[in-house]
Amino acid sequence: MAPYVPYPPGLGKVGYTVPEGQEDGHELLDPRLPLLQRADLKDKVVLLRVDHNVVKKGKIMDQYRIEVTLATMYNIIERGGRPIIMTHIGRPYDKKTKILSVKLEDESIEPVVAYLQRKLRIKFAIPLFHVTDNEGIQDIDTSINWLINDLRACKIGGIYLPNTRWFAGEEDKGEKMERFVVQLAGVADVFVNEAFGSWQPHASTYYITKYLPSYAGLCMQSELIHVQEILNPKQPFLAIVAGAKYDTKIGPLKAMYKKVDKLILGGVVYNTFLCAKYGVKIEGVEDSDIALAKDLVEQDKVEHKIVELPFVVESETLEARIEGKYRTISIKDFTPGKEYSYIVDVDPSSFDEPHVVEAIDLSKTIFVNAVMGLMPHFWHGTYKMDEMIDHNRGAQKFFGGGDTLQEFKSLHPGLYQKALESPKYYLFTGGGTVLKVIEEGDPFALPTIKALIENGKQYGYNPQ
Ligand SMILES: Nc1ncnc2c1ncn2[C@@H]1O[C@H](COP(=O)(O)OP(=O)(O)O)[C@@H](O)[C@H]1O
Numbered sequence: 001m002a003p004y005v006p007y008p009p010g011l012g013k014v015g016y017t018v019p020e021g022q023e024d025g026h027e028l029l030d031p032r033l034p035l036l037q038r039a040d041l042k043d044k045v046v047l048l049r050v051d052h053n054v055v056k057k058g059k060i061m062d063q064y065r066i067e068v069t070l071a072t073m074y075n076i077i078e079r080g081g082r083p084i085i086m087t088h089i090g091r092p093y094d095k096k097t098k099i100l101s102v103k104l105e106d107e108s109i110e111p112v113v114a115y116l117q118r119k120l121r122i123k124f125a126i127p128l129f130h131v132t133d134n135e136g137i138q139d140i141d142t143s144i145n146w147l148i149n150d151l152r153a154c155k156i157g158g159i160y161l162p163n164t165r166w167f168a169g170e171e172d173k174g175e176k177m178e179r180f181v182v183q184l185a186g187v188a189d190v191f192v193n194e195a196f197g198s199w200q201p202h203a204s205t206y207y208i209t210k211y212l213p214s215y216a217g218l219c220m221q222s223e224l225i226h227v228q229e230i231l232n233p234k235q236p237f238l239a240i241v242a243g244a245k246y247d248t249k250i251g252p253l254k255a256m257y258k259k260v261d262k263l264i265l266g267g268v269v270y271n272t273f274l275c276a277k278y279g280v281k282i283e284g285v286e287d288s289d290i291a292l293a294k295d296l297v298e299q300d301k302v303e304h305k306i307v308e309l310p311f312v313v314e315s316e317t318l319e320a321r322i323e324g325k326y327r328t329i330s331i332k333d334f335t336p337g338k339e340y341s342y343i344v345d346v347d348p349s350s351f352d353e354p355h356v357v358e359a360i361d362l363s364k365t366i367f368v369n370a371v372m373g374l375m376p377h378f379w380h381g382t383y384k385m386d387e388m389i390d391h392n393r394g395a396q397k398f399f400g401g402g403d404t405l406q407e408f409k410s411l412h413p414g415l416y417q418k419a420l421e422s423p424k425y426y427l428f429t430g431g432g433t434v435l436k437v438i439e440e441g442d443p444f445a446l447p448t449i450k451a452l453i454e455n456g457k458q459y460g461y462n463p464q
């Protein structure tokens with residue numbers, strides 16, 4: 001049977017709850033993208049990939065990325081679908097060492113499931129699979145069939161799979177991936193991708209679309225619409241990029257450089273840039289990473305778009321903020337070969353420098369994927385940055401990234417609440433994904449979205 005349902009007569013083209021013509025930005029979606037609203041869900045087991053990557057050390061840090069997926073869950077259940085949900089938490093697989101380490105206490109989905117149960121008052125089952133510390137989970141074993149029977153019989157509200165990155169096949173490109181993805185496809189009838197933040201082509205985000213009729217969820221659609229405002233920004237356009245995920249951010253950052261009028265860097269990204277530009281050595285920054293930042297340095301010698309934050313905080317330890325063991329240093333004192341301990345924050349006073357104030361105040365669009373310092377101890381730079389950005393009342397402000405949103409919320413709860421309601425702010429669930437969209441020049445060229453479009457072709461999706 002065709003995996004698509006016609007639009008119900010007399011009701012909206014997009015969703016059957018929203019009258020035609022009133023859908024927010026629907027015309028900005030690629031018509032080839034199969035939409036959740038068009039999926040035939042009745043009595044189907046729906047494999048739902050979300051980005052609930054909100055757990056650190058066993059605790060939920062910010063529920064936002066769970067909350068924004070509730071509409072899709074409701075939609076699925078209300079239309080007769082039975083959900084199996086999955087997300088990744090953290091980065092258990094180290095690409096450099098190629099070691100997968102399962103941290104059962106720290107990176108389990110259990111806190112997310114507990115939250116969902118409290119919030120929705122329905123029961124979720126978490127299947128138990130054999131897991132080892134360094135090899136993760138090899139297989140979805142057939143014991144899951146008991147739970148699927150219960151799911152179909154509505155004895156449970158949903159199944160929530162273990163952290164997708166604990167499965168040996170999730171980030172593999174070979175036989176392990178093939179086995180995992182076929183097993184995943186075997187438990188469901190339909191796949192829905194709601195994980196805007198998870199653009200990396202892994203088994204649960206990308207390869208799964210080769211096997212099941214696949215659709216974009218409601219939050220995914222909204223993000224794909226809004227990210228186009230960054231592709232066509234009002235100028236001057238300022239991007240502030242910081243944080244720790246250097247390996248996935250550095251490539252897209254170079255594309256971002258071409259798009260912006262000004263760029264401010266912080267976190268590990270800035271440390272690496274400083275090493276590449278000034279020839280200094282900073283503890284923890286690897287030579288291979290510095291090499292990747294060299295292009296940016298060369299490009300900036302010509303275009304001068306990077307607004308350097310002149311004062312940074314050096315600390316002898318990463319463990320805590322210990323009086324006497326950290327100090328503010330000026331990049332004016334950098335000379336080639338000079339060695340520094342960890343650089344863990346930008347000093348808030350950097351944001352009082354006239355060239356920095358001007359870059360922020362004159363911008364009409366500001367994109368922020370930036371935790372400026374090592375949390376939780378070195379929050380001062382991020383705190384000041386958020387204040388300075390809000391000070392520019394006229395600019396359209398886009399914050400994106402799990403940690404970026406989490407810190408924004410915890411450092412400025414009032415401002416964060418205001419941002420949720422304000423037309424001047426938009427909060428993206430993924431920061432790296434926004435950078436990736438800029439690199440691709442098109443949100444529908446994200447690997448995960450291209451896969452959904454391909455899937456639509458395969459199954460004869462017709463947007464009319
Ligand atoms: N100078 C620094 N050294 C080490 N870690 C840092 C530094 N600055 C920021 N971080 C860390 O970066 C993390 C956020 O990075 P990332 O995951 O890339 O952000 P996002 O989720 O917003 O995209 C935070 O946990 C923070 O502690």
Ligand SMILES: O=C(OP(=O)(O)O)[C@H](O)COP(=O)(O)O
Nearest residue numbers: 053197198401402430431432433
């Ligand atoms: O936190 C995320 O991205 P983000 O740090 O860009 O917000 C997503 O969960 C993606 O995680 P990944 O970058 O480990 O694939």
